[in-house]
Amino acid sequence: MATPAMDMIKPLITLLAIVNPLAIVPFFIHYTQGCTDLQRKRTAWVSAFSAFVVIAVSALLGLQLLSFFGISIASFQVGGGMLLLISSLSMLNAEPAESKTNKDEIRATEVKASLGASIAVVPLTIPLLTGPATMSTVVIFADRTQHVWELAILVGYGVVIGLATGVTFSLAEPIARVLGKTGINVMTRLMGLILAALAVEVMADGLGTLFPVLHRAA
Numbered sequence: 098m099a100t101p102a103m104d105m106i107k108p109l110i111t112l113l114a115i116v117n118p119l120a121i122v123p124f125f126i127h128y129t130q131g132c133t134d135l136q137r138k139r140t141a142w143v144s145a146f147s148a149f150v151v152i153a154v155s156a157l158l159g160l161q162l163l164s165f166f167g168i169s170i171a172s173f174q175v176g177g178g179m180l181l182l183i184s185s186l187s188m189l190n191a192e193p194a195e196s197k198t199n200k201d202e203i204r205a206t207e208v209k210a211s212l213g214a215s216i217a218v219v220p221l222t223i224p225l226l227t228g229p230a231t232m233s234t235v236v237i238f239a240d241r242t243q244h245v246w247e248l249a250i251l252v253g254y255g256v257v258i259g260l261a262t263g264v265t266f267s268l269a270e271p272i273a274r275v276l277g278k279t280g281i282n283v284m285t286r287l288m289g290l291i292l293a294a295l296a297v298e299v300m301a302d303g304l305g306t307l308f309p310v311l312h313r314a315a
């Protein structure tokens with residue numbers, strides 16, 4: 098049985114598995130080719146801050162939005178768990194969890210980048226780093242918090258994710274040289290396996306609440 102401390106670490110592990118900035122390194126290098134070092138660094142840290150904002154807003158306002166639309170947290174857990182499971186399957190195929198960018202979007206982004214437009218928020222932060230799977234995960238864990246300090250820790254994990262993203266993107270080229278495509282793929286698949294297990298647990302909690310007979314059967 099998990100201790101409270103382990104339960105508090107679980108959101109961070111889940112978010113690291115979903116966001117997984119290592120898997121986005123090739124995209125970052127591709128989108129920022131031709132940029133100066135200063136532009137590349139600025140893009141990295143704007144993406145990092147944007148990722149933090151997405152996580153913080155989801156943690157602080159996500160439950161209120163569910164309440165506004167009349168969606169139960171159990172239903173959201175089942176839907177969010179399915180979304181996490183789909184994301185984990187993408188990662189097991191060595192693809193980013195949140196990547197839904199098609200070839201036309203990539204070409205459009207390249208044109209924006211060539212014109213000097215910032216690509217830090219779209220598509221680097223949304224949808225590549227933080228998309229529906231990330232947002233739903235944060236909302237699910239926000240519902241499990243019982244004290245303000247626990248919610249503050251969840252928001253703090255957004256800071257950790259942001260810092261990890263900023264550092265990873267800032268060191269994108271050395272990381273790509275050291276790990277290579279194979280190393281990044283292996284890391285992505287490992288994160289996908291962890292995420293799949295967590296997705297099943299989230300779905301099981303939601304189904305157990307919706308159908309109490311499942312808890313009795315267990």
